[in-house]
Amino acid sequence: MSKTVVSLALLLGIFVVPTSAFGLPELLEKLWPKETGQVFDTVARIPYNELLNDNPYVDPFIVHSMKNFGFFYVVDVPDYDASVEDEYLQQFFNLPEKVKADTEIKRHNPANKNAYRGYCPGLDDVEATLQYKEVFNIGPHETRAPFYDDSLSNDLEKLKYECSEANVWPETDNCTFDKGFKEVFQTGFDMRRNIARAFVRSISRALGFPNLPSLFSEDEFSAMGLRRYPVRSERTNKNMFSDFDGELLRELEHIDSTVTVLSTFNNGGLQMLYKNQYMNAPVTGDNAFLVNIGKLVEDIIDNQLISVRHRVIETAYTRHSITYFLGPAFDADISRSMTGYITEAGHKYRIFGEWIKDYLGAIELFYY
Numbered sequence: 001m002s003k004t005v006v007s008l009a010l011l012l013g014i015f016v017v018p019t020s021a022f023g024l025p026e027l028l029e030k031l032w033p034k035e036t037g038q039v040f041d042t043v044a045r046i047p048y049n050e051l052l053n054d055n056p057y058v059d060p061f062i063v064h065s066m067k068n069f070g071f072f073y074v075v076d077v078p079d080y081d082a083s084v085e086d087e088y089l090q091q092f093f094n095l096p097e098k099v100k101a102d103t104e105i106k107r108h109n110p111a112n113k114n115a116y117r118g119y120c121p122g123l124d125d126v127e128a129t130l131q132y133k134e135v136f137n138i139g140p141h142e143t144r145a146p147f148y149d150d151s152l153s154n155d156l157e158k159l160k161y162e163c164s165e166a167n168v169w170p171e172t173d174n175c176t177f178d179k180g181f182k183e184v185f186q187t188g189f190d191m192r193r194n195i196a197r198a199f200v201r202s203i204s205r206a207l208g209f210p211n212l213p214s215l216f217s218e219d220e221f222s223a224m225g226l227r228r229y230p231v232r233s234e235r236t237n238k239n240m241f242s243d244f245d246g247e248l249l250r251e252l253e254h255i256d257s258t259v260t261v262l263s264t265f266n267n268g269g270l271q272m273l274y275k276n277q278y279m280n281a282p283v284t285g286d287n288a289f290l291v292n293i294g295k296l297v298e299d300i301i302d303n304q305l306i307s308v309r310h311r312v313i314e315t316a317y318t319r320h321s322i323t324y325f326l327g328p329a330f331d332a333d334i335s336r337s338m339t340g341y342i343t344e345a346g347h348k349y350r351i352f353g354e355w356i357k358d359y360l361g362a363i364e365l366f367y368y
Contacts, residue, residue, distance in 0.1 A: 039279050040272075044072040045288070051198045059206035062199070063305065069274065070308025071292040073284065074195050074261075082286045085188055086265050088181050089320055092170060093134055093228040103136070103168045116223075118168035132250075136226040138185055140193070140219055141166050156353050160330045163220040163356075189224045189324070192261040192289065196222075196326035199259065199291055207304050209338040215300070216259075218329035221356055229312070229319040242311070245278070250319065251312035256294030257359070263289055263322040273309040281310070296327075296355070299343040300334060328352040 044065035050058050051074060065072040092100070101109055103118040112118070120135045144164040169182045197216060204212035229250050242249055250269060264270055264284045271278040284290050298307040312319070328334060330353040335346030349355040 039274060040069065040282060043069050043282075045075045046072060048074055048077040048195070051202065052194060054198065054201060054205075056205055059202050062202050063206045066203070066293070066305040069272065070306040071272065071281070071290055073282075073288050073290055075288045077191070077287055077289070080191065080287060082263055082265055082284065082288075085184060085263070085322065086320060088177075088184050089136075089226045089228070089322070091177060092136060092181060092226065095170065095172065099170065099172055103170055105137075112168075114165060114168045115162060116165050132229065132232055134228045134230070138167055138189055138224045138226070139165065140189070140222050156351075156357065159357050160220065160353055163330060163353075185224070185226070188322070192224060192324035193219065193222060193326060195261050195289060195291065196259045196324065200326075203301065203305065207301060207338075209301060212301065212338060215328045215332040215334075216326060218331075219326055220330045221352075222324070222326050224322060224324040227321045227323065229315075229321075231316070231318050232314070240314075247278070247311075248314040249311055250314050253309060253311040255307045255309050256292060256325070257296045258294050258328070259297060259326040260292050260294065261289050261324040261326070262292070265320060267315070267317075267319045267321065269312045269315045269319060271311050271313060278311065296334065296343075296345060299345065300328075300337055302337045302339050302341065327356070330356075 042065075044058075044061040046058050046062060062072055100119050100121075102112075103114075104112055105114055105116065105118050105120055106112045107115070108119075108121055117137050117139050120137065122133055122135060141164050144161070144166050170178060172178055197213070200213050200216050204210060232250075240249055241247065242253060244253060253273075262270075262284065264281075266283050266285060268280065268283060270281045270283075270290075272281050273279075281290065292310075293305060293307050295307045298305060330351070332352045333350060334343060334352050334355060335350045337343055345355050349358075
């Protein structure tokens with residue numbers, strides 16, 4: 001075991017005996033890749049089973065990574081092969097436009113009823129926007145209440161009903177593809193949700209916030225976005241360049257809002273802001289996920305961990321990724337932090353549903 005890992009373990013006070021079949025030295029060695037002199041070498045790499053089994057020994061490593069870098073990796077995910085997801089993702093985006101149109105949200109195809117779940121073309125005006133990408137959005141619901149009575153509720157209750165919109169799945173002349181696509185991404189959604197909730201439990205233990213997981217007991221508006229960034233024409237506009245350093249971007253510089261579980265596959269381009277400089281984040285590869293939090297969650301946990309600013313620089317190839325967001329329950333009180341301070345959102349909103357209503361009105365749906 002490297003001296004750096006041992007020293008950091010002692011510094012963090014790791015005295016909990018792991019419950020897995022591995023001994024503590026072997027598990028500590030797995031937390032980080034071999035040091036190569038890169039700034040993100042010591043970003044924590046947490047084994048999936050250790051996180052999901054609520055092994056408290058991982059908590060200080062997660063907290064250390066989140067405090068210093070704003071993200072960490074979940075690795076060694078059993079029975080998971082990211083290349084399978086990547087293949088289905090690419091197959092969907094390569095379907096004929098007429099087939100994809102059947103799954104479009106109603107903003108793009110008024111003939112459809114789905115407002116949130118489904119396909120968002122997003123390639124209408126390459127000359128005017130940075131957000132040159134296609135997205136297919138998946139949520140937690142396969143069915144919902146079949147009837148809604150407008151006369152018995154207010155706008156928030158109506159939005160809560162709409163948030164439980166059922167998923168829309170592609171229907172092609174290839175039944176094998178249709179079945180595989182649905183099963184793979186239903187499984188992938190559940191896996192990412194499990195990771196996000198286990199992460200919330202981990203930081204609730206580590207930071208001494210036992211009530212934190214209760215805010216995420218329901219996830220009406222959690223979402224997983226399959227993303228495709230096609231190769232862009234040589235034409236650019238000022239919106240495509242960073243105000244920070246002039247770099248040509250594929251995804252704008254931003255901070256997320258909730259809990260994020262990201263798959264970049266083997267695609268480079270993701271950069272994290274570290275000590276006022278954007279640095280390349282290691283790819284997630286075939287068997288890992290990247291986890292970070294957004295500003296809303298940072299405020300709720302009294303700014304004990306950081307929400308990292310990040311971006312994707314321009315690449316010379318079509319780039320794919322999958323981003324999952326776990327938000328609080330629709331009725332979760334986000335107005336105060338875990339220790340009772342008014343959050344930034346709390347100056348205007350009490351529950352997450354109020355916040356998400358305005359948030360969705362201010363941006364293109366699910367382009368966050």
